[in-house]
Amino acid sequence: MRKINNIVLIDDNKVDGFVNQKIISIVNNTVTTKLFNSSVEALEYFNATTKGIETHPLILTDLIFLDINMPVMNGFEFLNKLSRIKTFLRNPFDVYFLSSSNNEEDISEALSIEFCSGYLIKPLTKEKIRTLIDTKKQIGVELKTKN
Amino acid sequence: MEISSKPIWYDNQEDQLIKSLDKSSMVSITDPKGVIIYVNDSFRKESGYNEQELLGQNHRMLKSGKQPDVLFKGLWKSISSKKVWTGEMCNKRKDGSFYWHKATIIPFTDKDGNIEKYVAIRFDITKNKENIEHLKIAENRFKLFFDAAPNAYFISDTAGLIKNCNIAAQKLSGYPSKQLINKYIGDSILLTKTDRKFFINSLKIPSKTPQKYEFQITSKQGKKIIIEIVSHQVIIDGENVVLHIAHDITKLEAANTKLKEKTKELEMFLYRSSHDLKSPYTSLEGLVTLMKHETLEESTKELLDMFEQTLNTGKILIGNLETASEILNKSIEYKTIDFNKLINQVITSLKHLNGFKDISFNINIPKELKIYSNPEMLNSIMQSLLQNAIKYRRPNTKTHTPFIILNALKTKEGIKITIKDNGMGIKKEDTDKIFDLYYRSNHTVNGTGLGLYITKNAVEKLNGTISATSIISKETQFNILLPNLYSA
Structure with a gap:
């Protein structure tokens, strides 16, 4: 499995985004995190054109934590638009939904989406991050029940 | 064989005849003008007058005034032309009361053929008259109720032909009574073709219990109304008839629909609220985790711990609210459940609870017990009951070992599940209330007052029943009966 260096967080809740960024740095302070409080801004960021493909944000990103309930463009719509960016498939990075809902229907709906690597129930804890970064173990959808 | 005939009358047969008549009837004799010349004892007694008062008086003195003059004219016409007259008469007693007689x-004539006297023989028929009078009163009274009733009453034969109906029935149908009698009930209340057929056909099926129907009809004025008809098949005067009681339930139905909408709205509101409230709690949880990584003073740490505990209670409460609203809203799927497996999962999930290790479990479930039900609901029910049994245990001492006995059995009535513990128990007066919303019997143990309410709702969602028996400071037993839908 690849080493995780860059994480992008997309969450309209500023406090959650801030807390999650902090917690990631507590677990591993070598990881770079980038926080967007708006899915629209995040999409603009990924849509950017760069000189070389190596420096494209989509290529640089290793992991995305994506909130579901967001204004204007929710997590599902965001992922759908993201997957249409040309460079998207060049980089098989992970996208985890991050939501406070533990509703079975919400979870299975999220997991049924292509390109979704897993579903995490808020709050993001050190344990949850460790399983993703430190051990570099890919356990994907299994994580949905870990709370 | 010898047939001996005895004479019917001996000597003085006329005397004997008169005596018999005297005993059985009121006898009076008047002269051709109607002046009383003889009265017997029966006559005197009934009239209330004595002989002196009657003799020499015209028979008119006894007239009640209740009967028309035509009657007396006819009477006189008849007897003065020497014909016997028979009829019903009403007389007035001395005390003013009335008596009826037949x-x-x-008329008796002398040898020249002139009327000499009239002999009147009367039988008392006051009782009969009174009975008829009572019947009339009863009938009037019935008619009054019949017509004053707010519901429409139709009496039809088994083919649906109307024999009688009340005022409300006329109002409901919009037709006067004349146009309703001998018409088909389906036509009078303007049922649709299919309803008419269905209704008439169902009347033909004999039934001892009243049948209830609901129809949408168009009134004569063209208004769409919903009516409910209850049809009783009864026997009146030896004839099979059907009594239909109909009433307009349009308003009721509208109110019902509105109520359903409002309830749905409230359920949705509860669902959304519990859902949305979760988010800030989750944010707070994250903040608490972060704060714990800061260098804190001891006193701040203590406060943070208390803060976290409060946060957890709030989270549980919201979680419960969410579960409750989900039970109300969700349509559920049924699956075949391995009950042993389910219980094992539940118990594993409870291992982290305080006191779990102190409990001795005794679980008796037939190896192959399969239940056809909803796994999530059943899981939630078992989890909450077992959790309660652990939470409300009495502490482990030398003389007391807390236990939980779980039994499950397939019976004729369904799957019977009992959970028994030897914990704190519930006061007798509280056992009925423990399933109520926000009822908390125990203030020493934290609770949200939603647990058993949710459990009961979940059991009912699975069409089952739940009850509890308990002895305070000794034991509690929960009994669940789930329908046995699985038959393989």
Whole structure:
């Protein structure tokens, strides 16, 4: 499995985004995190054109934590638009939904989406991050029940 | 064989005849003008007058005034032309009260053929008259109720032909009574073709219990109304008839629909609220985790711990609210459940609870017990009951070992599940209330007052029943009966 260096967080809740960024740095302070409080801004960021493909944000990103309930463009719509960016498939990075809902229907709906690597129930804890970064173990959808 | 005939009358047969008549009837004799010349004892007694008061008086003195003059004219016309007259008469007693009798007046003539006297023989028929009078009163009274009733009453034969109906029935149908009698009930209340057919056909099926129907009809004025008809098949005067009681439930139905909408709205509101409230709690949880990584003073740490505990209670409460609203809203799927497996999962999930290790479990479930039900609901029910049994245990001491006995059995009535513990128990007066919303019997143990309410709702969602028996400071047992839908 690849080493995780860059994480992008997309969450309209500023406090959650801030807390999650902090917690990631507590677990591993070598990881770079980038926080967007708006899915629209995040999409603009990924849509950017760069000189070389190596420096494209989509290529640089290793992991995305994506909130579901967001204004204007929710997590599902965001992922759908993201997957249409040309460079998207060049980089098989992970996208985890991050939501406070533990509703079975919400979870299975999220997991049924292509390109979704897993579903995490808020709050993001050190344990949850460790399983993703430190051990570099890919356990994907299994994580949905870990709370 | 010898047939011996005995004479019917011996000597003085006329005397004997008169005596018999005297005993059985009121006898009076008047002269051709109607002046009383003889009265017997029965006559005197009934009239209330004595002989002196009656003799020499015209028979008119007894007239009640209740009967028309035509009657007396006819009477006189008849007897003065020497014909016997028979009829019903009403007389007035000395005390002013009335008595009815059937009278036969026989004219007697002298040898020249002139009327000499009239002999009147009367039988008392006051009782009969009174009975008829009572019947009339009863019938009037019935008619009054019949017509004053707010519901429409139709009486039809088994083919649906209307025999009688009340005022409300006329109002409901919009037709006067004349146009309703001998018409088909389906036509009178303007049922649709299919409803008419269905209704008439169902009347033909004999039934001992009243049948209830609901129809949408168009009134004569063109208004769409919903009516409910209850049809009783009864026997009146030896005839099979059907009594239909109909009433307009349009308003009721509208209110019902509105109520359903409002309830749905409230359920949705509860669902959304519990859902949305979760988010800030989750944010707070994250903040608490972060704060714990800061360098804190001891006193701040203590406060943070208390803060976290409060946060957890709030989270549980919201979680419960969410579960409750989900039970109300969700349509559920049924699956075949391995009950042993389910219980094992539940118990594993409870291992982290305080006191779990102190409990001795005794679980008796037939190895192959399969239940056809909803796994999530059943899981939630078992989890909450077992959790309660652990939470409300009495502490482990030398003389007391807390236990939980779980039994499950397939019976004729369904799957019977019992959970028994030897914990704190519930006060007798509280056992009925423990399933109520926000009822908390125990203030020493934290609770949200939603647990058993949710459990009961979940059991009912699975069409089952739940009850509890308990002895305070000794034991508690929960009994669950789930329908046995699985038959393989």
